[in-house]
Amino acid sequence: MVPDSVTWGNCLTKNDxxxxxxxxxxxxISKSSSHPCNPRSSKYYTWASDEVHSxxxxxxxGSRFSAxxxxxxDVRPEKYQAYYVYYNKTINGGVPAxxxxxxxxxxxxxxxxDTMGGVYAFTVGARNQSSKLQPQMNIHSIVPANNVNILLQIPQYIVISxxxxxxxxxxLEFAYSQAAPSMKSVVQAIWLLTVAFGDIIIIIIARLDLFSDLAIEMFSYAGGMFVVITVxxxxxxxxxxYADYSDETATADTCTSDGTDNASFVADSEDRLSGTKM
Incomplete structure (x- = not known):
């Protein structure tokens, strides 16, 4: 069923x-009759020879044949036509015109x-109809397309944020206000470290593969969150x-002595400095 105009690759031998x-x-599908398939289009998807296997x-x-x-x-929603493609000219790191x-x-x-989120497999072959081979294509739905609008995730992200x-x-404010002046940075670091421990718990659960259903796994995380909220x-x-350290630093910086200056000591010190200069 490969047209005679396809004269590259393993079609050179014309081995059926x-x-x-x-x-x-x-x-x-483009309205351009001269170049209906443009490699530089945003809706052009290609498979090279090193990306396929027989x-x-x-x-x-019970018949056997090679496929x-x-x-x-990933393909964007649109109407498409498939092509046998041969690059007459290749550009290193680029796409030909x-x-x-x-x-x-x-x-x-x-x-x-016209929908998103689905995964499909295509089988393309030929069938014998009225003593003539006719192309036949079947579409197999592996994952159905989304039936819920993805924009409904926006309220959830707003609440989570x-x-x-x-x-x-x-x-962070609680950790800063309740820590001693010399321990404020350490206590805030420990507070942030709890986030890392939470991520480690998720990684361990994912690696152990405890749940066969992703929905059950998400509900388990929600249950764990409810337990934490209760605690x-x-x-x-x-x-x-706790002990209030909020005024300790300010008191240390602004503290003054209740005593009086010794005037005679100051005068004696000035006389000694004058004698030294002479």
Whole structure:
């Protein structure tokens, strides 16, 4: 089913037992008739020959044939056409222009996405219909597309950000005000270290792979957060005032003596300095 105009890669031998195993691309359907597939377009996705591998496939009727497997790529919602592609000119570290490639449409390989979040696999082949091979494409849905608007995450992020700001600022203020003057930096560092311990707990749980369902894992984190909230609430209820160090530094800097100056000592010191100069 590969057109005769495809004369590169393993199609040079015209061996029908071998599947095409070279570069392909999907391009957003363009109104340009001269260059329908432009490599410099933002909606151009290509698979090079070193990104594919061949695999033997067994059909439902027991027949065996060779297939070429291409990997997954992130594609924006649009209507696309797939092409056999050959680069006449390559640029090191760059992308060739539309004039420097040969793009031959893959018959029957047109698809359209209008949603996001889905993962799909395409199988493209040929079937015998009325003694003539016809292209056949099947779309297999691996992960369904999103059915909830992603913008609904904005209120959650606002609440999380506000909670983080309130918790961090008040925690640092409490650590600073309750610590002795010589320990303020150390106590604030220990307060920030609790964040690191929380991250370590999450890493350990993730590495142990304790949950097979991600939703259950997230609810477990929420349950742990509820336990921590309860502990903090109890600490706040039974909180008592520690030693107040807030005025200690100011007192040390502004303290004065209640005594009086010794005038005779000052005069004697001045006489000695005068005698030394003479």
């Amino acid at each position: 037992s071998m599947a095409y195993a070279d570069r392909i691309a999907v391009c957003a 695999q033997e496939v067994i059909g439902y009727d 070429t497997i291409y990997g997954f790529k 539309a004039e420097d490639i040969v793009a031959v449409p893959i018959e029957g390989f047109t698809f359209e996405f 506000a909670a983080e700001v309130i918790f961090s600022i008040t925690g 903090f609430a109890l600490i706040a209820i039974f909180y008592y005032d």
